Amino acid sequence: MKNKKLEKRRSAAVARGVGVSTPLFAVRAENSELWDEDGRRYIDFASGIAVVNTGHRHPRVIAAVKQQLDRFTHTCHQVVPYENYVELAEKLNQLTPGDFDKKTVFVTTGAEAVENAIKIARAHTGRDGVIAFSGGFHGRTFMGMALTGKVSPYKIGFGSMPGDVYHVPYPNEVHQITPEDSINAVRTLLRADIDPKRIAAIILEPVQGEGGFYPASPELMRKIREICDEYDIVMIADEVQTGFARTGKLFAMEHYDVTPDLITMAKSLAGGFPLAAVTGRAEMMDAPVVGGLGGTYGGSPIGVAAALAVLDVIEDEKLCQKAEMLGSRLHQRLASLQHEIPEIRDIRGPGFMKAVEFFDKNRKPSPIFTTMVRDIALEKGLILLICGVYSNVIRFLAPITIEDHIFNEAQDILDVSIREAKRRIG
Template identity: 70%
Template sequence: MTATSLADRRNAAISRGVGVTTQIYADRAENSEIWDKEGKRYIDFAAGIAVVNTGHRHPRVIEAVKKQLDRFTHTCHQVVPYENYVELAERLNEVVPGSFAKKTIFVTTGAEAVENAVKIARAATGRQAVIAFGGGFHGRTFMGMALTGKVVPYKVGFGAMPGDVFHVPFPVELHGQTAEQSLGALKKLFAADVDPNRVAAIIIEPVQGEGGFYPATTAFLKQLREICDQHGILLIADEVQTGFARTGKLFAMEHHGVVADLTTMAKGLGGGFPIAAVTGRAEIMDAPGPGGLGGTYAGNPLGVAAAHAVLDVIKDEDLCNRATSLGNRLKQRLESLREKAPEIVDVRGPGFMNAVEFNDATTKLPSADFANKVRLKALEKGLILLTCGVHGNVIRFLAPLTVQDNIFAEALDILEASILEARSA
């Protein structure tokens, strides 16, 4: 079966709303490599969008899931609970930032985690309004879409969004938006549009994901925390993409010494198996009544087993330090190309959550075209890359933290060649 015929079948059978970045149809994968149905091998610098931080089919993750398969696959925790769910909650309560007592719930996706964090915040505060940031991404459900700060493709055509959701600009100095201006916009919002005493929560990604991999500064997050404390607003850290060693810490908020009241997580937690969570202050997490939270598949035993193994692997293989080392090597290589490729205007990101941003060399305007040329050149050479950003001019790097050194070096060579070739394409 060729990729062309599979693509034809896909187009005939699946809604066009499910977009795809490549026409690679995976047949098998191992650590940082994927082989397609035709036997071609690719280096994976997408990791399922920051899901397989521990690599495709990490032996310890697979072993843990196989053991759970031999016991049971589903009971619904709300009907017949099980110990590994409880144990994983205990582990997350211990490692999520904050020295206070915590509690956790499990759901299935990052969007579900965000939805439930908002529900919990509203129940705990008795308030309705929620504030998010331009360029942020929080999911494709209706509340997730409302919180997301990008219209196309996430909101267009889907009608009215839920009310009482407000946005302020995310600070990106590269694009002329300072932290002071963002905080000023928040104060104007309080003066003109929503009483801060009606705001349940402010949600923020410590490093914007789909928005372009822009990191928030420590100073900005500290001031945001102060504003929340001043007005009795809960701070939600969306760590769905930043979590589980990706930024060089287990959670990105650890870089800043700023503690959120609620933390959402998914993606890297399950190492390829669906699981998500919300962890927060115990008294806040207990605000909803029994039955107000949960879901049929929430905390599926296979996902829970995988998550236990992921946490073990991150610790035992020192993946936080590995992320920092890999990210430094990648950023150094990209910085060395600036003279040869003036389209590069920024190289950034903590740990191994890195990005390179491109402008047109002549107009100096963001160039989605150049970023896409680099992506396609790399794909021809067997390297899978993802673009992102409000302008579509950013390439983000999300390779497994377990990528082998020789394969990483090969990928860097392909990346350099692709950038230089894109200049003449």
């Protein structure tokens, strides 16, 4: 078997810290399907962790990239700039929520976007402190790790984290944490641990990704905005996983009646090509000195070309509306199982950013049941991802462009997999 041989080579050649969740090696992919080295076909409900919202190899994205390859591949925007970088910045300034002047900077990864958002907030405020939330994920760089509210596997063995980062509980109805609990924790922090005049930013995901797909309530967002306004703190929305039609809006923050100062984005921005960005209030974005932002590969002309095509695809193919429709259908299918599968504790998430959380008979989080569902589904040709602080949540991140008959096939596999896990566990 080619997959097994390649896994032996991978294990011998690649650092152990690079985790792999499936035992297969991809050879080709198209929209919502991929094929492995052994010639087997799978339905992809992972999308490279919410990267190919527009599907694997969308024809318009591929065409835009090929056109750019025929022009040039790299100059470094800080050395010789190029027009499509400016065009994409203009579009993001227009499309992101907020009726104020904005500017944008491009980098390469989501972690870089978060790092730069913190740099911008610190430069703007002259302060150091940052408040983040338990269960949040913001990257694997040192500041990203410090902001991330989950120890295993992200912080194990890496020593001291950057200082002046504080965590408060994230609202979680399933685990009995209310928005009021979270806001009270912020207020207590500002009374007991750090002077609010030393806080540069509060960062949060509108829907926690790795943390378990828990959406922030409108109440939480309003209160965070109030606190930021009260103390001149920068509000940062981490939309690395939620962005670009996944939640039924281009950006998840459009579901709320308040606006962040800065938004980080990456993943599905460029449809499978490495590109990330920070967009925000112009006066804040201009706070760092000239040369303080950027990077050799930041705003690669290839990634930018792909991103411009992605934005056109989302609009022309009405992917925000399609995400709402697909998410509703998936929710209904899972809800139809709840009366006979008591392990299904919760089904949640806006648009097509859905998740199901599993508990055991004792009403405790069940990573065993969750892993069994994922493994059975993989045997049947459906790729699923696990998340959550307790590793008891399956998140669904299929391309929003998934064909209807393939979506139905995937739901059938999921249904059978959950039932089979129930039979095996008893």
